[in-house]
Amino acid sequence: MARAYAELFAGLRVDPAKVLTTTFEANHEELVLVRDIELMSLCEHHLLPFKGVAHIGYIPGVDGRITGLSKLARLVEVFARRPQVQERLTSQIADLLMEKLAPRGVIVVLECEHMCMEMRGIRKVGARTVTSAVRGACQSDGKVRAEAMALINAR
Numbered sequence: 001m002a003r004a005y006a007e008l009f010a011g012l013r014v015d016p017a018k019v020l021t022t023t024f025e026a027n028h029e030e031l032v033l034v035r036d037i038e039l040m041s042l043c044e045h046h047l048l049p050f051k052g053v054a055h056i057g058y059i060p061g062v063d064g065r066i067t068g069l070s071k072l073a074r075l076v077e078v079f080a081r082r083p084q085v086q087e088r089l090t091s092q093i094a095d096l097l098m099e100k101l102a103p104r105g106v107i108v109v110l111e112c113e114h115m116c117m118e119m120r121g122i123r124k125v126g127a128r129t130v131t132s133a134v135r136g137a138c139q140s141d142g143k144v145r146a147e148a149m150a151l152i153n154a155r
């Protein structure tokens with residue numbers, strides 16, 4: 001039992017800031033977007049799972065440095081493996097990216113289904129909650145935001 005909880009809360013043992021230490025020179029000034037990163041977390045109210053996908057985009061900063069693509073997924077994992085609410089999970093990912101990469105902009109969109117709404121309480125199976133956190137140019141520039149959203153929604 002203790003081991004099961006240790007696995008569920010594994011993200012608490014990892015310093016999220018250390019996930020984003022891998023950066024590369026790429027002279028890239030355009031949007032980088034990783035879509036459909038699967039995620040599973042635990043609602044902090046009921047300790048029941050919520051799961052879905054994260055879409056993370058950023059526009060590198062003036063130095064043009066990029067981070068490893070897997071690091072974006074690792075960041076989701078670290079913040080998800082702890083009791084959460086979806087809104088906080090979304091903004092924690094965006095804020096750490098802003099802090100560590102100093103990008104021109106960041107967009108994070110999460111789409112999740114919450115077991116606490118499906119198997120108890122209101123019992124609505126399949127309801128999806130969509131949250132977003134936009135920072136920098138993704139927040140202030142409508143064209144940038146529209147491009148990111150179009151890429152996120154392209155299927």
Ligand SMILES: Nc1nc2c(ncn2[C@@H]2O[C@H](COP(=O)(O)OP(=O)(O)OP(=O)(O)O)[C@@H](O)[C@H]2O)c(=O)[nH]1
Pocket residue numbers: 022066067068069070071074
């Ligand atoms: N930005 C970018 N990153 C890439 C590309 N191809 C591979 N990578 C990433 O390059 C990074 C290399 O990071 P390292 O920490 O040196 O390698 P690693 O230990 O294998 O990293 P993990 O994949 O996180 O286990 C990884 O995050 C890869 O996902 C690419 O085309 N663009």
